[in-house]
Amino acid sequence: MARNFGSLDRRQAVQxxxxxxxxxxxxxxxxxxxxxxxxxxxxxxxxxLWGAMGGAAMVGLGxxxxxxxxxxxxxxxxGEQLMGIGSLLTIAAHKCTNLSIVVLxxxxxxxxxxxxxxxxxxxxxxxxxxxxxxxxxxxxxxxKGVAEFRGELHNIKDGPRLAxxxxxxxxxxxxxxxxxxxxxxxxFRENLGLAVT
Amino acid sequence: xDDSATTESATKEAATTGxxxxxxxxxxxxxxxxxxxxxxxxxxxxxxxxxxHGDGAIKTTVLTTEEEGVALSAGAWLGGDRAALxxxxxxxxxxxxxxxxxxxxxxxxxxxxTMRGEWAEFNPWQxxxxxxxxxxxxxxxxxxxxxxxxxxxxxxVSAAASLAxxxxxxxxxxxxxxxxxRKKWTETR
Numbered sequence: 001m002a003r004n005f006g007s008l009d010r011r012q013a014v015q016x017x018x019x020x021x022x023x024x025x026x027x028x029x030x031x032x033x034x035x036x037x038x039x040x041x042x043x044x045x046x047x048x049l050w051g052a053m054g055g056a057a058m059v060g061l062g063x064x065x066x067x068x069x070x071x072x073x074x075x076x077x078x079g080e081q082l083m084g085i086g087s088l089l090t091i092a093a094h095k096c097t098n099l100s101i102v103v104l105x106x107x108x109x110x111x112x113x114x115x116x117x118x119x120x121x122x123x124x125x126x127x128x129x130x131x132x133x134x135x136x137x138x139x140x141x142x143x144k145g146v147a148e149f150r151g152e153l154h155n156i157k158d159g160p161r162l163a164x165x166x167x168x169x170x171x172x173x174x175x176x177x178x179x180x181x182x183x184x185x186x187x188f189r190e191n192l193g194l195a196v197t
Numbered sequence: 198x199d200d201s202a203t204t205e206s207a208t209k210e211a212a213t214t215g216x217x218x219x220x221x222x223x224x225x226x227x228x229x230x231x232x233x234x235x236x237x238x239x240x241x242x243x244x245x246x247x248x249x250h251g252d253g254a255i256k257t258t259v260l261t262t263e264e265e266g267v268a269l270s271a272g273a274w275l276g277g278d279r280a281a282l283x284x285x286x287x288x289x290x291x292x293x294x295x296x297x298x299x300x301x302x303x304x305x306x307x308x309x310x311t312m313r314g315e316w317a318e319f320n321p322w323q324x325x326x327x328x329x330x331x332x333x334x335x336x337x338x339x340x341x342x343x344x345x346x347x348x349x350x351x352x353x354v355s356a357a358a359s360l361a362x363x364x365x366x367x368x369x370x371x372x373x374x375x376x377x378x379r380k381k382w383t384e385t386r
Contacts, residue, residue: 027272047275052298055268059298062272062280065233065256084268086261094258181302185275194277 005107005120006141006166013165014075015040016146017102017153022071024153025063025188028177029056029076031111033104037075038177044191047184048177054083057101061091064099067192071098071154078105078119085128091160092133098156101134102149106169114169129162136161218350218376219244222309223252225351226281229358231307232256233273235266236283241311241377245283263288264295271304279362282308286315286330286371287323296337299367306339306367307358316374330371339367347376 014036018026026046028037033056034048047063049056060074081088081103091099107120119125129137140146140163149163178184186196222245226234234249235258236242249257256278260266266282273280284292289310299306313320314327326333331341340360344353357368 025276049298051301052268052271052295055264055271055295055298058265058268059272059275061258062233062269062274062278063276064272065258066273066276066278084265087265087268089261090258090265181298185302185304188275189277192277 005169006105008141008143008146008165008167010036010104010106010167010172011039012143013104013140013146013167016143017073017075017150019150021045022154025067025070025072027056027060027063027072027074027076029053029074029080031077031080032172032174033076033080034177035172035175036104039175042177044187046177047188050179050181053080054087056080057084057087057091060099060101061087061094061096064096065094068098069156071100071156073153074099074101076101076103077110078103078107078125079109079111079117081125082118082123088129088132088134088162092129092135095135095160097159099160100153101129101160101162102153103162103164104167105164106167108169110169126162126164129164134160134162138163140165216347216350218347219248221347221350222354223248225354225358227252229279229355229362231279231281231358233258233269233278233280234283235260235269235280237261237263237266237285237288239283239285239311241285241372242283242309245309263291266308267292267295267306268298270306270308271298271302274304279305280307282306284308284310286310286312287326289330289333289369290326293333293337296334296339296367300338303365304367305361305365306369307361308339308369309354309372310369311372311377312374314374317379318374319379327374334369337367339369342368342370344370344372345376 018040028034056076064072270280314323360366361368
């Protein structure tokens with residue numbers, strides 16, 4: 001039985017983060033995070049990962065470096081970020097100021113049977129991120145905190161930043177975004193004004 | 198001057214007057230508009246890494262593991278940048294699952310790989326991954342090209358870059374260990 005790790009409703013948290021999203025570019029990590037981002041409203045500036053576990057933050061870094069005038073948010077889970085934990089060091093070393101990483105942390109591997117993750121077993125992602133050199137690290141436990149952080153997502157001067165959002169571990173119905181990678185790529189690039197050739 | 202000194206001197210001469218292949222690669226990448234380079238360091242890539250860091254128009258990223266560079270290259274492309282990834286053959290196995298991102302989304306990859314474990318190798322631990330390097334790429338659909346001679350550097354990298362950026366392919370250029378030369382174990386002492 002999954003222990004409750006946080007109390008925030010993940011869908012509500014992500015909807016709050018993405019409200020009035022403006023020119024925000026979003027990468028979502030494999031699993032429930034992709035469902036959450038899709039549920040908050042499909043958008044051509046969303047790039048949903050359906051694989052590449054551990055790669056979400058680095059995809060976000062590549063976009064952020066290519067588009068320094070646009071805010072970029074990576075929204076992913078604790079399990080996905082743990083698999084790419086070294087990428088926090090790489091991102092911190094870059095001082096890429098327009099990149100934010102949001103880790104929806106329920107302390108479990110939600111997609112694979114709710115096994116307890118390293119975060120659930122005591123690893124402190126906030127300390128790891130600070131130790132890696134991420135400038136701004138926040139832990140969020142309530143919707144007010146989410147709403148405050150939403151403003152930060154649009155600040156392209158002071159990143160990279162990382163927020164740990166403590167979400168409840170209860171089951172949420174799956175809402176499936178498009179799975180065709182070529183389609184997602186083309187619409188993301190087209191939305192940035194790049195020709196689809 | 199004894200024989201070994203003469204040989205060493207001749208080798209140095211050849212090294213300084215031979216083709217400057219890292220510069221040729223750098224110029225080719227510039228000609229293709231590459232603006233992001235990421236790497237896990239290797240001695241064979243050291244000059245290209247220096248050139249990249251010294252170029253304000255190239256965003257250079259040092260990685261903790263090679264698969265980060267695969268995901269970074271995908272992000273670069275999504276954002277409109279062309280990226281290149283530098284690694285040593287020992288890191289190729291680390292990339293296997295992440296390469297599925299590029300295959301699934303038909304996103305270009307250009308990676309330049311310095312080979313170990315294939316020519317006058319001193320370290321037996323380099324052999325297994327060196328031997329498996331072409332297959333590790335090929336099982337994920339990556340096209341493998343070989344760079345065997347320094348004077349071919351610009352042509353081979355140019356062909357690889359066209360395949361990648363113009364035909365949306367994932368392409369690896371394996372730079373042969375014979376071309377890189379024997380690792381000098383005493384130079385830093």
